Amino acid sequence: MSKKVGAKISKLEEERNRKDSGFGTATTSNRARLILPDGSFNVKRKGQSFSAWLNLYHRMITMPVFEFVLVIAFSYFIVNLVFAGIYYSIGIEHLSGIDEQTQFVSPFWGAFFFSSQTLTTVGYGHISPLGSLTNAVAAVEALVGLMMFALITGLVYGRFSTPSPKILFSRNILVSPYLDMNGLMFRMINERNSHLINVKVNVMMSRNEKDETGKLTRKYYNLALERDFIQFFSTSWTVVHPITPDSPFFKETPEKMAASDTEILIAVEGMNDAYSDSVHVRTSYLYNEFVWGRKFVPILSEKGTGYIIDLDKINDSMEASLNS
Amino acid sequence: MSKKVGAKISKLEEERNRKDSGFGTATTSNRARLILPDGSFNVKRKGQSFSAWLNLYHRMITMPVFEFVLVIAFSYFIVNLVFAGIYYSIGIEHLSGIDEQTQFVSPFWGAFFFSSQTLTTVGYGHISPLGSLTNAVAAVEALVGLMMFALITGLVYGRFSTPSPKILFSRNILVSPYLDMNGLMFRMINERNSHLINVKVNVMMSRNEKDETGKLTRKYYNLALERDFIQFFSTSWTVVHPITPDSPFFKETPEKMAASDTEILIAVEGMNDAYSDSVHVRTSYLYNEFVWGRKFVPILSEKGTGYIIDLDKINDSMEASLNS
Amino acid sequence: MSKKVGAKISKLEEERNRKDSGFGTATTSNRARLILPDGSFNVKRKGQSFSAWLNLYHRMITMPVFEFVLVIAFSYFIVNLVFAGIYYSIGIEHLSGIDEQTQFVSPFWGAFFFSSQTLTTVGYGHISPLGSLTNAVAAVEALVGLMMFALITGLVYGRFSTPSPKILFSRNILVSPYLDMNGLMFRMINERNSHLINVKVNVMMSRNEKDETGKLTRKYYNLALERDFIQFFSTSWTVVHPITPDSPFFKETPEKMAASDTEILIAVEGMNDAYSDSVHVRTSYLYNEFVWGRKFVPILSEKGTGYIIDLDKINDSMEASLNS
């Protein structure tokens, strides 16, 4: 292999070894967070197709319960309104039973309630369709009702079955004494009573650095952990990055971190054994969420023949002088 | 690298090599079991958010069938009661048909049964709503009924589709002769007719030990197995930990085990091929569930052109003198 | 380490290296097939708990469509019969509308059809409940109907969503010339139009052998394959075990295979990309399903700008003289 080819290859090797999180190397003047505290990516899409933008199923699945019920109730109202309009324009005399006994505000609302009885397939029958046209519309509406209901059932089950792990992370990441050196520490707890097992954690540091040409680029480093896997995530887990001389965090100061827009990216994956679902959770800590010289306070206690973990104490820490 | 740094690193290495199951190192005066026999973790949560504590879906999915039906029947009764109250307060004269022929105990129960006919969308029509207000309430109730039913359908399917492997474990873990040494043995069987494949077993021992400073801490050891994977889990599997001189169990006695609160933690994972679900099951044996000097009796026999496995014999064992 | 300990360990190593499929080593007089041609294990369970034996959900999911519909229709009939009995014993006079116009064979069948109208929530209303007791029974029946229907919906969806890959295997396994030696070959095709990817094959040979003490035991060998993974399983795949001098199949003859009850166990796993389901399929070939000196005929042809694969030709083979 010629010398020139060798040089090319070594440049390629360097590029290959460069850690890339998937966010790329661009740095911009007012640096934005890469991962939001709720674990979503801080990226918006432009130019999506309408259906990709709408993503109705995803929205209906992830919106709050209250909003979900409201959307359904509103759709129900609108569909009834539309069918009431159709019955009304065919002629209210084709709905036998409206005039006689039912004391409606107006015949239109009679048509509206007949529509609701058809859509939900209640069909009391004190109002009933007269003639082929009105009967045909009612037959269509009943089918529409069943399909709407199939949709609602699907959405309700979708909301249930979408895994929603609730892993609590400590508000801050601490620089604490660790063994005879120091460590970067955050704590996490499974808030739910479900059993998470085979949990793996990956911690990355991202910051702006000047490359050899003096240009600012965003660099990524894996932070080696004391322990990146536990078999049973039953209590709390204090994840520790030991600040050895090899660590990219060695000799870091709050000032340098602010200047370089440091962000810690955290990805957790595990298995929820009840549903045999894999679980993926992310969070991040920005440079201003570091606390120096404190350590976490224990959170687990014994009671009777079992253990108690106190979720309210997840952020509790105490002063602790750092090793030099 | 300076000498001091080297020392720090070696301490870190030691900490990294320390096996941790996820339960931590705390030992307490009256030691509690880590994993309950049904495989759940012996940990309670305090300070959960209400929704995490309630975890309605999870509860409805995992409660016994009888209780599940009861909860639904009770909710049905309550919702009918509420709507009956609304119809009654609007005025019983707005439910045409109640007074004439239907011989109810009281008009309120007429409203109650009208409500049930609306909620379930039966809608006979011998009782029917009169006037816009009562009709509007009935329209809302029919929608509530459909949504309740969507919920029930989702829950019923959730109960079905949640994987519920039934792996039977032998009641005791035996210390038996094995080859020309001894082994720790327990037996497991897939009780269901489903096919479990690619099954892996992980066995850990946990016990209290004094560290160099004399403090009691909980230590964890992986127990090496004769075989920790089988491709087809079709019959029974006797899992064996050979007690070699390397084993942390070597020279163990019942007395030492009781003193050190020894617990064997077992995690099984596999694949249920019918539903392409991964399956995760746990159990544990406490020191008082060890039996010394017995071995399991075979459980598989041939019948015609197939094999029979007798689940009732899972605990059957016979005297067997241990190798020294 | 003492000499004795070393000997023990070497015996353990030998045991650890012994291949075990999960069926164990027992051989019996009239040897039965381990895996049935449909991929299920040839093992029956005795002493299962009633619920594990019944396994209602699994049965309802896996029974033929026709049987499934029959079970539902029969249950519908029975439930209606039971409720008809209740209405009848309360008194047919509490079902207003039965006597007047409806020309039933007998009042009991009137109660039966009223029951069916309640259970399905049709509720025409030409028959309607009179009095609190009959109304209460009807209210319960409507709830029962909704729950039965929730069950049916769950079962129907369960039947849909259970992955049912259809991988066709050639009826026989061929001993064919391969390169400048011979090979054991079988062929498989994905019958469905779905896309199977990342497909792995594992082939084991099981046969009875005399151990050093002269006792017959069942031995298992992995058969090394020319290729045990393909990324796209889009056409047909002829799986080849090259019969090298290392192969446990080297110098095998039909007679020796029959005498040793040889069985080839095959496990296939892959990924169905449409449902992101993993797929696991098994089959086996018994010694009498071997064919010597034939090779498979190609099955793929080109048509227009695409390829055609002919499933009917999966078993087509032609004479081919073996290499010596």
Added chain:
Amino acid sequence: MSKKVGAKISKLEEERNRKDSGFGTATTSNRARLILPDGSFNVKRKGQSFSAWLNLYHRMITMPVFEFVLVIAFSYFIVNLVFAGIYYSIGIEHLSGIDEQTQFVSPFWGAFFFSSQTLTTVGYGHISPLGSLTNAVAAVEALVGLMMFALITGLVYGRFSTPSPKILFSRNILVSPYLDMNGLMFRMINERNSHLINVKVNVMMSRNEKDETGKLTRKYYNLALERDFIQFFSTSWTVVHPITPDSPFFKETPEKMAASDTEILIAVEGMNDAYSDSVHVRTSYLYNEFVWGRKFVPILSEKGTGYIIDLDKINDSMEASLNS
């Protein structure tokens, strides 16, 4: 080992090292694309069983929404027609209420609308069944309706829950300058707002080559990538194959590619964290979809405290002179 055996083994090794995508080695006169741009395999099946060919569930799940609604509406119409025929042939006089007030075009349509009211379980009751036979048919129809509806619910949920990632690929694959050499580059974006993580890419090149005997066969090569995995697929990813002297693409020209029918096969897999679904996507580029001497234009910009990715620019590229 004898010399001859050694030769055999070396031939086997060669065969084992041959890369095979699963499409086999056949080349034909007018070479067809292996993977269609939408990721499906360019292979048709002949001789499938009827049920495998029909694959009703798969079709209903994957057809466009509009077609799906049409199929359901059409089935609804047909089923009503069939039951209307049954009621009509039993005798229209067994449907009380048809003659009196309901002004139908003909009695048959009266039976049709009664059928629709029964099938959807609306059951107004202004038409009601008279006599045991008609009542029995109605009882059956109501059950059929419930089962049809269970089917629809299952299909609707199946449509929802089937993962449908939308990964956009650049229309062309570019030969661009890369570091101090050149690279093969294509770009991909996750169009949806869902979060894809742990994304792996595999790129293969397939082309016709003459083997030592002069026969054309199809050869497959893995193309080594600058980076074949990213943890967060949040923005766009430009996948790069560096054209090193080792690359099978080294010294390639458009003419040689056209002559050898070169096709680039791309398989992407990742994890959709919201549904914990694994995602598998494929595409391919044919020789005529290569563009030489252009490079992609950046697609990501900053806005406020977040990032914007512009999907419309996925194909935007600019002139760029290649390195020699």
